[in-house]
Amino acid sequence: MFEEKAECNNLSDLLSQLTGAIEQYQRFEHPDAMSTVDSWKAALSGSVPSTGIGAEQVIGEIGQHVMPNGSQIAKPGCTSYITTAATDMGSIATLAGIVASPQRIGMTAFNHLEGVALNWLAEMFDLPTGMQGVFSSGGSTANLIGLGAARQSAFEQVGLDPANDGVQRACKVYATEHSHHTVHRAVAVLGMGRNAMVHVPVDNMMRLSPTALKGLLLEDKKSDALPVAIVANAGSTNTGSIDPLQEIGEIAREHNIWFHVDGAYGLPGTLDPQVHDLYKGLALADSITVDAHKWLGAPVGVGATFVRDVQAQYKTFNQGEAAYIETTTVQNEHVENSMDAIGFPYHDLGVELSAPARGAIVWALIREIGVEGVKARICRHNGMARRVADLVKSEPNLELALEPTLSVCCFRYVHENVSDLNELNKKIHRQLMKNGVNIPSTTMVDSKLVIRPCFLGARTDWHHADDLVNEVLEIGRELISQEK
Ligand SMILES: Cc1ncc(COP(=O)(O)O)c(C=O)c1O
The missing domain is CATH 3.40.640.10 (Type I PLP-dependent aspartate aminotransferase-like (Major domain))
Incomplete structure (x- = not known):
């Protein structure tokens, strides 16, 4: 029976138990939660337990089933939504x-x-x-x-x-x-x-x-x-x-x-x-x-x-x-x-x-990074959106939808043989999600479905801009060659 114990656990001891799971998650290499959905859902479902298992066991379950099947949004290459992983501080x-x-x-x-x-x-x-x-x-x-x-x-x-x-x-x-x-x-x-x-x-x-x-x-x-x-x-x-x-x-x-x-x-x-x-x-x-x-x-x-x-x-x-x-x-x-x-x-x-x-x-x-640190992050991310825009302009198969103002850059893949470019870009985006490394969102600009990275995460760095553009080009080429 563990109901009394909740009051006298030692938090620092319990936290040290979770360290491994935190380290593993923060490598950001975990497969998408859907790849093992049946197994973790089975482990985490069931009716309300009449007796508890105790803090150590719960932490074990968090480390085994919960954290490894957490969000993709924390990944440094995830630029889809305007939220991101918290910094450690x-x-x-x-x-x-x-x-x-x-x-x-x-x-x-x-x-x-x-x-x-x-x-x-x-x-x-x-x-x-x-x-x-x-x-x-x-x-x-x-x-x-x-x-x-x-x-x-x-x-x-x-x-x-x-x-x-x-x-x-x-x-x-x-x-x-x-x-x-x-x-x-x-x-x-x-x-x-x-x-x-x-x-x-x-x-x-x-x-x-x-x-x-x-x-x-x-x-x-x-x-x-x-x-x-x-x-x-x-x-x-x-x-x-x-x-x-x-x-x-x-x-x-x-x-x-x-x-x-x-x-x-x-x-x-x-x-x-x-x-x-x-x-x-x-x-x-x-x-x-x-x-x-x-x-x-x-x-x-x-x-x-x-x-x-x-x-x-x-x-x-x-x-x-x-x-x-x-x-x-x-x-x-x-x-x-x-x-x-x-x-x-x-x-x-x-x-x-x-x-x-x-x-x-x-x-x-x-307090950790000062105004200068915040400014460096903002300038880096805005610079990354401008870098994507420059790369896009230099590629005949990419088209810029809008010059970026801040850290969002909207662009799409184009090809003369493809009439439904919205469908093509949707497929490219689906493949990006499947690959799970560079994960932008899509949006509509002037009725065009475009790829939309928003660079925001503290761990998101210059190479993620290049990586995303290269992956879009690669997937686009592959899809076009399959259609021939
Ligand atoms: C401009 C703007 N306003 C409001 C919101 C809503 O913020 P929240 O999701 O924190 O409620 C968002 C979310 O992305 C946003 O981009």
């Missing part, structure tokens, strides 16, 4: 928080580091001064928080209070079709409905057209709907495009509409001198998001929102009083014990009360 700092910070509240080093890390992000990315930051679980929630504050601000301007009375007017939120679908969901969750989204046309670089935006805003003045926010991409998921932030910000100011910038993926791009100027308009933003679990190498579950009008944010998200908290802590009195006060009340600025210690993770990541 990200994993270690997460563990420290799990062990020593069961809550982010209290006058603890962890609560303090939330603030330090938010300030460091704001300083590193040159965000407008005076914005209040809050960590959340990632871009989805970060967008929700920014747009929640936007909703409050817009409604208050017409004498309404959606936080207390609900959404009583039809709304409009302006963004391009390249805005992340979590923006649409946030608008829906905030009660404005997905139909509130207005898609602003884009130019040939997939950037929001300011002229089109102005036209839509003028046209919409005739309607009763309340313009709540204009959402710009600082690095779109599909192509890495950056909307013209300065022009959009000026339009937003002119029309007195909240300006939200989704930088979940691309905000760190501002550190690359080659694209830094594209971020100038950030100074006009009312809310800005960035995900540490993307380019910064944090484990999944770490995003941040920065908001100019903290009152609007507070009115939307404050959780109200709870006797068990208010009577346990002091407000303005002398704090002698870390439990006397709740520390900075981040829980009033987002949707979580209990939350992991995300600040400590971001603090540790930046």
Whole structure:
């Protein structure tokens, strides 16, 4: 019987048992989980056990069946989604928080580091001064928080209070079709409905057209709907495009509409001198998001929102009083014990009360490599996308869909004998997945199915750009020769 033992295991001993499995996984040579799906599913299924097997046995099962059949996304050659493996420091700092910070509240080093890390992000990315930051679980929630504050601000301007009375007017939120679908969901969750989204046309670089935006805003003045926010991409998921932030910000100011910038993926791009100027308009933003679990190498579950009008944010998200908290802590009195006060009340600025210690993770990541280290990573990855573009342009059987702005490069294989190039590129991508070394995603650009690497992982290095292009060429040639 092991039910009592959970309290007295020795964590460091248990961790050392897992070392082998971690080392094995981090060689990134594991076959895809589907290759042995029947065996690990059999080992990991069954009904709820009435007696436990004890920690050592569980760790044995994690090492034998779980970790070896984990994700391909951690592989350095995997460039498909805008998440990646945590750096080792990200994993270690997460563990420290799990062990020593069961809550982010209290006058603890962890609560303090939330603030330090938010300030460091704001300083590193040159965000407008005076914005209040809050960590959340990632871009989805970060967008929700920014747009929640936007909703409050817009409604208050017409004498309404959606936080207390609900959404009583039809709304409009302006963004391009390249805005992340979590923006649409946030608008829906905030009660404005997905139909509130207005898609602003884009130019040939997939950037929001300011002229089109102005036209839509003028046209919409005739309607009763309340313009709540204009959402710009600082690095779109599909192509890495950056909307013209300065022009959009000026339009937003002119029309007195909240300006939200989704930088979940691309905000760190501002550190690359080659694209830094594209971020100038950030100074006009009312809310800005960035995900540490993307380019910064944090484990999944770490995003941040920065908001100019903290009152609007507070009115939307404050959780109200709870006797068990208010009577346990002091407000303005002398704090002698870390439990006397709740520390900075981040829980009033987002949707979580209990939350992991995300600040400590971001603090540790930046402390480890400094701004210079982050900048080197960003510049390397953007450079890799440009390198892919150069290689593509030098190959007659490859075609560039779009000049890269950040670390995404969209291209496809072409051949004069093939009429359905979308089908051909789909097959190439399938084979890349099967080979399991260079694993980009695909996307659609101007109705063309293209190969889309997004270079992001801390372990992803220059040779991965060349390796991917060479493998696409090899597979393409092979498929063409089979068709003859
Ligand atoms: C631009 C952008 N915004 C928001 C999100 C959603 O972020 P998350 O998956 O962390 O919720 C993503 C995810 O890739 C993204 O690229």
